[in-house]
Amino acid sequence: MKHIGTAVILSGPSGVGKSTVCSHLFKARPGIGFSVSCTTRSPRPGEVDGVAYHFLNKDEFQSKIEANAFLEWAEVHGNYYGTLKEEVKPIVMAGRDVILDIDVQGCRLVKTSCENDPVLRCSIISVFLVPPSLEVLERRLRGRGTETEEAILRRLGNARREMEAWREYDYVIVNDEAEEAARRLEAIIESSHLRTTVMDEEPWIK
Amino acid sequence: MKHIGTAVILSGPSGVGKSTVCSHLFKARPGIGFSVSCTTRSPRPGEVDGVAYHFLNKDEFQSKIEANAFLEWAEVHGNYYGTLKEEVKPIVMAGRDVILDIDVQGCRLVKTSCENDPVLRCSIISVFLVPPSLEVLERRLRGRGTETEEAILRRLGNARREMEAWREYDYVIVNDEAEEAARRLEAIIESSHLRTTVMDEEPWIK
Numbered sequence: 270m271k272h273i274g275t276a277v278i279l280s281g282p283s284g285v286g287k288s289t290v291c292s293h294l295f296k297a298r299p300g301i302g303f304s305v306s307c308t309t310r311s312p313r314p315g316e317v318d319g320v321a322y323h324f325l326n327k328d329e330f331q332s333k334i335e336a337n338a339f340l341e342w343a344e345v346h347g348n349y350y351g352t353l354k355e356e357v358k359p360i361v362m363a364g365r366d367v368i369l370d371i372d373v374q375g376c377r378l379v380k381t382s383c384e385n386d387p388v389l390r391c392s393i394i395s396v397f398l399v400p401p402s403l404e405v406l407e408r409r410l411r412g413r414g415t416e417t418e419e420a421i422l423r424r425l426g427n428a429r430r431e432m433e434a435w436r437e438y439d440y441v442i443v444n445d446e447a448e449e450a451a452r453r454l455e456a457i458i459e460s461s462h463l464r465t466t467v468m469d470e471e472p473w474i475k
Numbered sequence: 476m477k478h479i480g481t482a483v484i485l486s487g488p489s490g491v492g493k494s495t496v497c498s499h500l501f502k503a504r505p506g507i508g509f510s511v512s513c514t515t516r517s518p519r520p521g522e523v524d525g526v527a528y529h530f531l532n533k534d535e536f537q538s539k540i541e542a543n544a545f546l547e548w549a550e551v552h553g554n555y556y557g558t559l560k561e562e563v564k565p566i567v568m569a570g571r572d573v574i575l576d577i578d579v580q581g582c583r584l585v586k587t588s589c590e591n592d593p594v595l596r597c598s599i600i601s602v603f604l605v606p607p608s609l610e611v612l613e614r615r616l617r618g619r620g621t622e623t624e625e626a627i628l629r630r631l632g633n634a635r636r637e638m639e640a641w642r643e644y645d646y647v648i649v650n651d652e653a654e655e656a657a658r659r660l661e662a663i664i665e666s667s668h669l670r671t672t673v674m675d676e677e678p679w680i681k
Contacts, residue, residue, distance in 0.1 A: 291579060303516060308676065327523075356536055362521040396607060397671075399679035401678065401679065402679060402681055403679065403680065403681065406679075408481055409477060430681060432677075432679055432680050433680065435671060435677065435679075437670050437671075438671055438678065439671065440666065440669040440670055440671060440672065441669060441671050443678075453665070453666075453669060455662075456661075456662040456665040456666045457666040457669060459659070459662040459666075460646065460659075460662045460663040460666040461666075461667075461669075463605075463647060463648055463662075464645065464646055465641060465642050465643075465644055465645065465646060465647050468647060470643065471638075472607065472608055472638065473605035473607065473608060473612075473638055473641075473649065474609065474635060474638050474651075475607055475608055475609065
């Protein structure tokens with residue numbers, strides 16, 4: 270069945286294990302893409318333009334904002350970050366899936382920016398990855414052993430605030446075990462391909 | 476995660492293979508229930524009340540219609556058939572899933588009858604099972620070898636008309652291979668449990 274691919278907004282607090290879940294997912298489904306964001310920050314040594322990020326200067330970024338070219342964008346510590354519609358749309362139109370690593374605020378912006386785009390609107394689903402509890406998240410953050418007490422407490426406070434937005438998402442996955450969480454994400458993506466809203470043919474009536 | 480179970484409306488034209496797909500599904504997920512309908516027709520030899528059907532007389536059926544107790548009901552050849560809300564609701568409230576074998580017309584009625592029931596409204600999803608093509612359906616109907624040419628043509632005409640309603644459903648599954656179709660139905664059911672709309676707890680914030 271020909272169908273539009275799925276763009277999965279994947280959000281979750283710092284420390285929840287998003288990248289581990291994604292690496293299990295990509296292993297199980299090598300066809301799934303990961304969108305490359307734009308940024309105005311300078312490339313770090315070894316970062317290739319178009320791989321880690323699309324590196325833009327502030328004027329370029331600003332003109333894309335004005336052209337409504339971003340699915341979502343944000344300013345963080347004086348630098349701009351954003352996901353271009355034209356980065357995502359060709360992928361889903363080819364029937365492929367793509368993961369968008371976007372935060373709660375970005376997810377809200379995506380909904381607005383896609384309102385008038387019939388392809389992106391029906392291709393996007395949103396998934397919130399959460400820990401089994403705040404205690405587990407705290408244990409994971411402490412387990413890294415790389416952060417000060419203050420940084421850990423700040424992250425936990427942010428996580429709690431962020432997680433309050435879970436009802437704005439289509440799906441929630443509790444990351445009790447990364448491989449199992451990836452399997453659930455796979456089921457969500459697979460079922461998304463069977464939605465009537467993303468089918469553009471009806472061979473069964475032919 | 477505690478969640479409301481899913482009530483799956485499964486529709487599809489005669490001959491598409493619904494019961495084979497369901498038997499694969501029930502084998503893979505023995506916990507899934509199948510709702511028992513009500514009917515005013517007389518029990519056939521061997522049919523036990525409450526197993527094949529709940530057998531009601533016409534007055535009983537009529538008073539349940541007036542009490543808005545049915546998810547959907549229809550009159551077929553002078554007999555009434557219907558699915559009671561109270562048959563489905565306790566199942567999904569216990570977190571279990573249930574398959575509802577309901578046709579296109581019934582599916583439309585379900586949407587109306589659940590409008591004001593917050594539990595049923597969010598627990599119901601609709602899946603349309605279709606053949607890969609009308610030719611395949613014709614081949615399957617002829618393969619049974621039990622029907623007259625006239626009956627086969629009537630079934631095909633009905634199938635074509637019924638299948639035109641596929642966009643009214645949440646999902647379409649093409650039944651090219653029954654076990655694979657059952658696996659897709661499983662993915663739909665699994666993902667339905669992860670919808671934020673059916674979650675009634677948020678332990679990750681505790």
